[in-house]
Amino acid sequence: MAMTATSAETAHHTSRSHRTGLALGKVLIYAALIFWAFICLFPIFWTVTTTFKTANNVTQGHILPFIDFWPDWKGLRSLGLSPDTLFEVSTVRDEFLKRFLNSVYASVGASLLAIVIGSIAAYGLCRFDYRFGWMKNRDISFFFLSQLILPPVVLAMPFLVLYKNLVLLDTLTGLILIYTLMVLPIVIWIMRDQFETIPVELEQAALVDGCSVWGAFFRIVLPIALPGMVAAFILSVILCWNEYFFAALLTSSNAKTLPVMVASQTGSQGISWWSMAAISTAAILPLVLIGIFLERYIVKGLTAGAVK
Known part of the structure; x- marks a missing residue:
């Protein structure tokens, strides 16, 4: 016991x-x-709170609102977006809205164009056998993806000369084209994995029923791959929205985007931290909303083809 x-x-x-x-x-x-x-999350917190700081609060390193400092409208006022200036005429606000819309047009336009071209290219690489020299389908797919390894600065001079000759400098058209080239490899890779998860028998049945190859693609394949297309589109928009190098290199006044405007908040008096923080907050907010409401599509795009 x-x-x-x-x-x-x-x-x-x-x-x-x-x-x-x-x-x-x-x-x-x-x-x-x-x-x-x-x-x-601290950099985002610091950026948002700096929007409501004065110069003294920035230089003295005050962090916590209502404890270390009392919030002020200085950052938003510098953009004409504070409550006391919102309904007044403001050239700064017009400039900010123009840059914001430029970012929207360039990001959405390039992403849509990349989705159209990338989906067709990915479908061809997935369903048909190609040979280009010694490269076959998988080699061609890897070649597209390998373009992301190339540093953007290597392409600076060629694109600058090309765009000057084609009169595409400082235009939204030129920005959309180069953004399309930038995100196209990712779109092709995501969509190729999406199409590979769709059984070929579905397309074969559509062909037996009288559909053409394009008919089967538009009526059968695309509706099934739509979530993956949405994911690729979202990722493309995010990448284009945050792009700075080519926007700074190939634009000057008409097609300048928000990232370039953020970097330009310097002058003879130093860096305007509150203005920079206010523009950065406005640039971050759309991406935060995309991440919150469309997270499941982003995850689906990143994990496409992982389990078959």
Whole structure:
């Protein structure tokens, strides 16, 4: 009996120690995740709060609103977006809205064009056998993806000369074309994985029923691959929206975008931190909304073809 009681007590202590260890492990994991989330989100917090700081608050490193400093409309006022200037005529606000719309037109236009071209290219690489020299389908697909390895600065001079000769400098058309080239490899790769998950038998059945190859593509394949197309479109918009190098290189006044406007908030008096923060907050907000409401499409696009 004594031995039985001792065994039971030992098992109880072991089980209790195991539960304590699991609880401690969970606490450490959540603490690490919270700490990492703080590190990741702090730059966004700093940017948003700096929008409502004065020069003294910025230079003195005040961080917490209502504790370290009292919020002010200085950042939004510099853009003509504060409550006291919103209904007044403001050339700065007109400039900001023009740059914001330029970013929208360039990002959405390039993403739509990339989706159209990339979907057709991905479908061809997925369903038909090609040979270009020694390269076959998989080699061609990898060639497209490998274009992302090339540093943008390598293409600076060729594109500058090309755009000057084609009269595309400082135009939205030129910006849309180069953004399309920039995101096209990602679109092709995502859509190729999407099309590979669709059974070929569905298209064969459509062909038997009298559909042409294009008919099967538009009526059968595209509706099934639509979630993947949405994911590719969202990722393309995000990449184009954040692009700075080509926008700074190939534009000057008419087609300048928000990232370029953010970087231009400097002068003889130094950096206008509040204006830069206000523009950055306006540039971040659309992407935050996209991430919140369309997260499942983004995840689907990133994991496309992972499980078949």
